[in-house]
Amino acid sequence: MLQLGIKELAKYPFLAETGDYLRDKGFNLEQLSDPDWKPVVEKAYGRIVVATTGQIYGGNLENPDLEILSFVIAIILLKSAGISTLNRRFSLAEARRAERYLEQGLNALQKDRSILENLKLKEESIQSSLKIIQDLFSILVTMEDDRLKIRIADYLTRAAHFNEREWKLVNRRVENGHVYLSSHEIVRLVRKELDVYINSKIQSVSVSFIPETFRERVEDLVLLAKKFPTTVIVSSDYPPCIKHAIEVMDRGENLPHSGRFMLATYLLAKGQTIEQIIPLFKNAPDYNERITKYQLEHIAGSSGKATKYSCPSCEKLKSENLCFAIPECDGIINPVQFGTRRKTNA
Amino acid sequence: MLEKNVNFVETALKEYYFNNFELIHVPSRTSEREFGYQKFNSGMVRHLTIKNDKDLHFLLMTQVPSDVYCSNGYYSFPNLPMSEKDWKEADLIFDIDAKDLKLACRKNHTCFKCNSCQNVNEQSSKCVKCNSDKFDVISVTCQNCINEAKKEVKKLVQVLTEDLAINEEKILVYFSGNEGFHIHVTSSEYQTLDSRERADLADYIMFNGVIPETMGISRQNNSKTSLPDIGERGWRGRVAREIFGSKSKRPKIIQEILLGGYPNFQSRLEEMRPTIGVRIDPKVTMDIHRIFRLGGSINSKSGLSKIPCNNLESFDPFSDACLLGDEKVEILANCPTSFILKNKKYGPYVSETISVPKHVAVYMICKGVADVPQDNEN
Numbered sequence: 141m142l143q144l145g146i147k148e149l150a151k152y153p154f155l156a157e158t159g160d161y162l163r164d165k166g167f168n169l170e171q172l173s174d175p176d177w178k179p180v181v182e183k184a185y186g187r188i189v190v191a192t193t194g195q196i197y198g199g200n201l202e203n204p205d206l207e208i209l210s211f212v213i214a215i216i217l218l219k220s221a222g223i224s225t226l227n228r229r230f231s232l233a234e235a236r237r238a239e240r241y242l243e244q245g246l247n248a249l250q251k252d253r254s255i256l257e258n259l260k261l262k263e264e265s266i267q268s269s270l271k272i273i274q275d276l277f278s279i280l281v282t283m284e285d286d287r288l289k290i291r292i293a294d295y296l297t298r299a300a301h302f303n304e305r306e307w308k309l310v311n312r313r314v315e316n317g318h319v320y321l322s323s324h325e326i327v328r329l330v331r332k333e334l335d336v337y338i339n340s341k342i343q344s345v346s347v348s349f350i351p352e353t354f355r356e357r358v359e360d361l362v363l364l365a366k367k368f369p370t371t372v373i374v375s376s377d378y379p380p381c382i383k384h385a386i387e388v389m390d391r392g393e394n395l396p397h398s399g400r401f402m403l404a405t406y407l408l409a410k411g412q413t414i415e416q417i418i419p420l421f422k423n424a425p426d427y428n429e430r431i432t433k434y435q436l437e438h439i440a441g442s443s444g445k446a447t448k449y450s451c452p453s454c455e456k457l458k459s460e461n462l463c464f465a466i467p468e469c470d471g472i473i474n475p476v477q478f479g480t481r482r483k484t485n486a
Numbered sequence: 487m488l489e490k491n492v493n494f495v496e497t498a499l500k501e502y503y504f505n506n507f508e509l510i511h512v513p514s515r516t517s518e519r520e521f522g523y524q525k526f527n528s529g530m531v532r533h534l535t536i537k538n539d540k541d542l543h544f545l546l547m548t549q550v551p552s553d554v555y556c557s558n559g560y561y562s563f564p565n566l567p568m569s570e571k572d573w574k575e576a577d578l579i580f581d582i583d584a585k586d587l588k589l590a591c592r593k594n595h596t597c598f599k600c601n602s603c604q605n606v607n608e609q610s611s612k613c614v615k616c617n618s619d620k621f622d623v624i625s626v627t628c629q630n631c632i633n634e635a636k637k638e639v640k641k642l643v644q645v646l647t648e649d650l651a652i653n654e655e656k657i658l659v660y661f662s663g664n665e666g667f668h669i670h671v672t673s674s675e676y677q678t679l680d681s682r683e684r685a686d687l688a689d690y691i692m693f694n695g696v697i698p699e700t701m702g703i704s705r706q707n708n709s710k711t712s713l714p715d716i717g718e719r720g721w722r723g724r725v726a727r728e729i730f731g732s733k734s735k736r737p738k739i740i741q742e743i744l745l746g747g748y749p750n751f752q753s754r755l756e757e758m759r760p761t762i763g764v765r766i767d768p769k770v771t772m773d774i775h776r777i778f779r780l781g782g783s784i785n786s787k788s789g790l791s792k793i794p795c796n797n798l799e800s801f802d803p804f805s806d807a808c809l810l811g812d813e814k815v816e817i818l819a820n821c822p823t824s825f826i827l828k829n830k831k832y833g834p835y836v837s838e839t840i841s842v843p844k845h846v847a848v849y850m851i852c853k854g855v856a857d858v859p860q861d862n863e864n
Contacts, residue, residue: 291675292650292651292675292676293675293676293678293679296676296679296683296686296687297678297679297680297683299686300682300683300685300686301682301683305695305697306697306699306700308686308689308690308695308696309686309687309689309690310689310690310693310694310695310696310700310721311695311696311697311699311700312700313720313722314649314650314690314720314721315648315649315719315720316648316649316651316719317649317650317651317652317675318651
């Protein structure tokens with residue numbers, strides 16, 4: 141098995157190897173509670189705060205010890221606070237951070253290695269990307285004529301659950317049992333699993349006691365979580381497709397463009413204002429208030445060509461895998477009719 | 487089916503199974519499979535387990551099923567209800583049915599049985615006897631349909647071997663026992679795919695859902711360099727060969743495509759789907775819990791056997807899969823369409839008593855265009 145260097149571990153501190161690193165260095169919770177480690181606790185707290193704003197923590201790989209320890213302490217803080225919204229936001233942001241490094245490693249693989257600067261570091265970066273993708277997700281990435289490829293079955297188990305048409309297998313280059321993909325696409329395939337993996341790390345860690353030096357920041361996290369918007373309450377009157385979309389957004393998970401469009405057009409049709417709708421999108425991994433406002437205004441017809449968009453039909457939503465019909469949906473052809481039109485007996 | 491017909495066909499089936507045990511076997515990993523069967527005029531019996539060939543032959547002899555099925559899926563507990571079976575994996579299966587090909591010849595070998603008075607009509611507008619407009623559609627043997635279905639099988643095998651890298655030895659082609667072919671792929675790397683993933687695989691095989699961007703045509707910035715080349719593999723190569731035909735025509739056709747723009751190219755891709763895509767039934771391929779007709783068994787829609795096609799080119803289902811007896815029997819035939827079995831033409835018949843070989847009699851009774859005469863009932 142490949143041993144990751146400390147710099148690589150700083151990129152992917154959620155790996156099991158971090159446990160070995162901590163043991164080798166002799167770190168334990170008692171030791172980390174020493175006031176001398178307060179700056180690392182602050183760094184860990186900052187890492188969580190950045191994640192909760194939907195941004196991706198950059199860090200500094202030149203100080204790998206700090207990177208690894210701040211991640212470990214962040215996990216302890218999160219576990220102690222016990223707030224699942226924070227865990228989800230943190231795991232998603234850390235997954236996005238790791239994606240960047242995975243992609244860099246795969247990109248380096250595609251380049252002529254003889255011209256790479258600092259060959260050893262690049263080689264490590266390549267190997268760690270390949271190893272993580274193989275060990276954590278059982279995907280073997282190989283190269284053919286500077287093109288990256290994975291097995292079709294590995295592709296389908298992920299991409300078939302995406303909604304966008306470009307992810308359909310028919311829209312991919314397929315040859316001899318393999319799908320050819322860019323480094324970005326390969327990493328995109330494992331995003332969800334990476335997120336789940338990091339979240340499971342937070343869930344599985346056991347914290348025997350909360351050091352005094354951590355306690356203040358744990359309380360701060362509890363206060364921080366209270367700030368998250370709960371403006372839109374899921375009403376039982378919402379159709380299941382809209383409920384599902386709201387739940388996905390609430391979990392801070394990625395709702396495809398078509399799903400966001402459905403949600404916006406539905407709520408607009410139901411008389412909500414743009415200002416009332418915006419908070420719903422705050423949990424989106426790529427949330428940007430300015431862009432969200434612009435897009436909602438465009439959909440509402442208050443900007444651009446003043447075209448007001450309607451909520452997509454049930455049939456359209458079915459084809460986009462956004463339909464989760466229940467018996468109460470019988471007789472309607474558009475989500476906006478839900479609850480207002482009932483099936484009548486002929 | 488009328489009782490007298492059931493008795494006659496069941497006797498023929500029992501005789502077939504008794505004489506042909508060597509043709510009908512349990513598939514590999516038998517204990518992990520679910521079996522099921524149907525009897526004439528009766529519902530499906532499923533969630534059964536069968537240990538070995540001996541048990542299967544016993545079932546055939548004691549129950550004399552009209553149809554026998556076996557799951558493509560493997561389970562820890564195949565005889566428990568579906569939710570408790572504990573699905574492990576499933577073979578890839580494909581159904582190519584001539585009726586889905588919508589061929590022009592179809593009207594020449596199709597007739598319509600009135601649901602009200604059972605009269606068999608040539609046309610489907612109104613029953614000539616009772617004016618009803620509710621019919622069962624009956625299609626009889628057609629070599630053209632089989633030839634076209636064979637072409638689809640060849641296209642499928644090409645996609646499976648070249649694109650999906652499935653070893654040809656793992657691909658088993660069967661005549662379905664009626665109007666098409668069943669293709670089984672065992673122990674491939676696709677065994678564990680779930681239903682949704684298989685649906686996407688089926689779309690790939692059917693060339694469904696392709697967008698022009700895949701072929702190098704976007705809404706903006708098109709260039710001839712990103713269009714597919716005839717030497718490419720996969721769908722890009724197939725599309726290039728379909729569009730360009732030869733290299734010499736390429737420059738002119740590229741100009742036409744670029745001038746025609748995105749929507750035109752999109753329509754063109756859509757139009758070529760039935761020609762280059764494989765016309766499988768996607769519902770079968772995406773079903774991971776299906777019980778699929780068992781190889782070697784008789785198909786009650788025709789009385790023909792589902793048998794492997796070792797040489798697809800020379801395979802003639804209407805002779806090779808026609809395995810019931812040849813002894814002459816009398817039936818009352820009402821079949822406005824002629825058909826061929828074992829290279830001999832039969833029909834058309836207008837409510838007449840005829841003497842035909844047993845395999846023809848069973849075929850016609852199963853198709854609903856003949857009955858056992860009154861005095862033969864016992």
